[in-house]
Amino acid sequence: MAEESVPEGPNLKELSEEELWELINDNRHRISLGVRPCILFPYLRQVKVLTEVDEDEILSRHNLTNRCMRTSYMLDLLRTQGRNGAIALLEGLMIHYPVLYTQVTGRKPSTEPSRFSGLIKYSELTEYLIRAVTGMQTELQEARNEAGKMSARCSSLESEVSQLMEHEEKCSHLQTENERLQRHLGSLQREVTKLKDEKCDLYIRYTASIEEKSAINGRLHDLNLQVYQLQTDLQSIQMENEFHKQRSLRSVSSSQTPQLQEEAHKDILQQDLAEAIDSQVELAEHLRSYREENEKLLRDKQGLLNQTEALSLQVQQLSLDCKMQQQKSIVVQSQMKELQAERDQAYQSRDDAQAMIARVLAEKDTLRSQLVELQEAVFTLQAKRSPRPRLRKSGVKEISWESPTSSSEECPLPVRQRLRRMDALNPMSLSSCTSESEDAVPSSIRSKGVEPPSPASLRRRQEVFFEESSLETEDTDSVLDDFVLLSDGSEDEQKPRPSSSRGSNSVCVSKSSAPPFLVRSRPKAIxxxxxxxxxxxxxxxxxxxxxxxxxxxxxxxxxxxxxxxxxxxxxxxxxxxxxxxxxxxxxxxxxxxxxxxxxxxxxxxxxxxxxxxxxxxxxxxxxxxxxxxxxxxxxxxxxxxxxxxxxxxxxxxxxxxxxxxxxxxxxxxxxxxxxxxxxxxxxxxxxxxxxxxxxxxxxxxxxxxxxxxxTIEDMSFQTKNCQKAGRENTWSGQKAVRIVSTGRQGRNPLWVSVDEENTNGTESGSPVPPKCCVTLMPYTLVTPHFPPVCRPILLLPTILGRMLEKKLASWQGFQLCEPETLTSSEHAARLQRSEVLEEVEPGGNQCYTLQSVEKVMKKGLHCVLPLGLDCVRRLHRSEIYPVIIFIGVSARNARKLKSKLQRGGQTEEQLLACSKSEEPLLDKLPCLYHSMAPDSWCDQNSLLTSLRTVIWEEQRKVVWVEPDLW
Known part of the structure; x- marks a missing residue:
């Protein structure tokens, strides 16, 4: 059952070089993590795809700091060997890593000699295995001798270890004290942050209170002015009332004066009291209305602020739409201008050609008329000098302009004369044929019109010109060097004109023998x-x-x-x-x-x-x-x-x-x-x-x-000094360099291409393909992409990503990618179309597919990918660009996650090793990624909070993708 569960992948012999390397590059991350180069070196040297120099370069190169980088560099060297390198690598995996060979190719490993690709014969393989066993025995004996030496050395180092243990205890005590102080410092910093927040809140409230107080003071000032005005009016009214009362008292008799004064005084007091009460009630009513108006204005202000924010968002959206429309209109206008320029240029070229053709036709007609007159004189003189019976005896048919011929006789074939150099034009001689009438000269000879010939006529003249040009002598070739053929014709066809009769003889000109238009041009032909x-x-x-x-x-x-x-x-x-x-x-x-x-x-x-x-x-x-x-x-x-x-x-x-x-x-x-x-x-x-x-x-x-x-040389020198001093390089979120090579192109992809043309003129003379050349690239071309939906999330290193995926998927707007169960045939078909991103278990039927990622993205959610780096290139082929986040891990962070790691059966050392091995592979990606420093988080909660911010920022960014250099 186990053998039947392994699907049968494509036949490796039938795959081309590009397909084999595409299969290997899709699993490059898995091969870099699981393969040790020293194990494959003997077989790769045996099949002659690597040499001892390559082996020494891989093992001793200073910038290859770990095994994964050495394996990746070995794959780059094998890529230069083409198909043989790919086949040798897969055969080495089949011999030493059968499980990995099945994961990469989808085929079961086989040790039969007939299943090999033919890079090494069976007898040579046996000899190679014998030498390998002998070498291993020798290495085992040397290892035993070395172990004896090491045991002797261990005894001498035990005393040093005891001293180091004591020093380590002191350091651990100091480290514990330091951590306690840092925790205390962190708590103090949090308290300071809270106090700052409270201070900001109080400042905001104080500012609002000041603004409210200033508004109330303004209102009170207005009310005081109104009260003062009312008091002034009241005093003026009181003075007027007193004046009237005094006048009334004077007119009253002396007996009634005390009583009237008392009554008047009471009335005045009552009236003043009523007016004061009314004024206070009115002032209280005004104050209440002003307070209600103030509250209404505050509510209106808040509504206007909200409306302003909404309008600002609409303005931003409209500005973006306006910019897009402006760009579209600019593109359309540029295309219209280009079309108009092309149209004007075509019209100008047509007018120039028509004018030139008309001028040439006029000159040609003049020369033709002169030629006809000269030929008439020549034939007249020949007829007088040579008697007709002699011509008939010689078997030559006479062509005369004076003697008529039978209408049933066909025109003789035109005779083309050689070109002669003239001042401006070089018209070719015209062929003549006898007809029924001597005076019937066609309009094409004596035409005075300026209408250009039709395109078909020009095309026929051009064909005749090239057919007969090979028969001309060297003099003709020297003449043609100074002329250029005008192939542009007019759209209007030349209309035939009736011929005029001249007695019984006529002259006809064959259209097939009409000369092309030759105009003197510059010294070189265009x-x-x-x-x-x-x-x-x-x-x-x-x-x-x-x-x-x-x-x-x-x-x-x-x-x-x-x-x-x-x-x-x-x-x-x-x-x-x-x-x-x-x-x-x-x-x-x-x-x-x-x-x-x-x-x-x-x-x-x-x-x-x-x-x-x-x-x-x-x-x-x-x-x-x-x-x-x-x-x-x-x-x-x-x-x-x-x-x-x-x-x-x-x-x-x-x-x-x-x-x-x-x-x-x-x-x-x-x-x-x-x-x-x-x-x-x-x-x-x-x-x-x-x-x-x-x-x-x-x-x-x-x-x-x-x-x-x-820079690379300086970094290698600093690395060697640090190693000699016993120091290790700490994690740095900002890299100094990124190693990118041109691969097999052999040239700078930003530079112009220089191609060597085939000058032999035969198929065997094809240019030799350029040799393989690998050069460092300081700059790489990138193109922008704007993902229209939520981008998938890929967390690294893989061990830490598996711990955070479920927590991340539980948030709103996130969903974990679920695997699909496929049959063997479906699995093979999707694997061939590169739709299988990764298998849940090697050889199983469950795997993560491209369709499962697209299904989550169509919902408008972030798809959390529980995958490795091998899936990035497959997603890019389908124009899906994930957010790649690498979380930096230190020993301190790893201790905080110790309990969660133990639940998954993993240790802190495995997490640190995974982080160290996967970080160099990020530079091989064709896109940017985000790195989080180890000191940016202290536990799982703070890490998840930082991840939410990072994902929101990365979703807004433009995605820059490099082309595939291979």
């Missing part, structure tokens, strides 16, 4: 191929005769041409885009494509051209003028525009050099700034949008490559 012109010229240094502007975004244009140079003589003018250049160097024909090259590449490529060369140009005058306008307005510094990922840290320097860190994304806007030759003008990119931030310069590719090599 071949028109669509909208691309091919120019050939002989020059000592091409770059000294012209200058260029532009770049990979706009194209490289000719900017200036030296007067009187060879480039100017062949017709090169500003505004033409350089598409391709061909030249010879050291008896080799080379071709360089400059259509998508940068300004630095184009300048270097044109500087290599000496001697005879051929340029392919595309006329784009409107685009060239638009580029010059943008350069003058400083909206662009050049026509270059591409994004790179930096693989080393560079400090800031003089003259505006930017300080960049490893894994930064830069936007290159000019590869050849004014006054510099080894710098690029770049801008830092916003992490969440395609916006340029700070601008400056960085070293160009080759100068940065030298700095990268120097």
């Amino acid at each position: 071949r028109v191929n669509g909208r691309v012109l091919s120019l050939s010229l002989q020059c000592e240094a091409l770059l000294s005769q012209l200058s260029v502007v532009g770049g990979n975004k706009s194209g490289v244009f000719v900017h200036q041409v030296t007067e009187g140079s060879a480039a100017h003589a062949v017709g090169i003018s500003p505004g033409a885009q350089i598409v391709e250049v061909r030249y010879e160097q050291n008896s080799r024909a080379l071709r360089m494509v400059l259509e998508d090259s940068t300004l630095e590449e184009a300048t270097w490529a044109l500087g290599q051209v000496t001697g005879f060369c051929q340029l392919s140009l595309r006329p784009r005058q409107n685009d060239y003028e638009a580029l010059l306008q943008q350069l003058q307005n400083s909206t662009m510094s050049s026509g270059d525009s591409f994004y790179i990922r930096v693989n080393l840290s560079l400090p800031a320097g003089a003259s505006g050099t930017l300080a960049v860190s490893c894994n930064d994304i830069l936007h290159v806007t000019n590869t050849r700034p004014a006054g510099t030759e080894d710098l690029w003008q770049v801008s830092q990119v916003h992490p969440c949008q395609l916006l340029d931030l700070h601008s400056g310069t960085v070293p160009n590719y080759y100068r940065a490559q030298r700095l990268l090599i120097q």
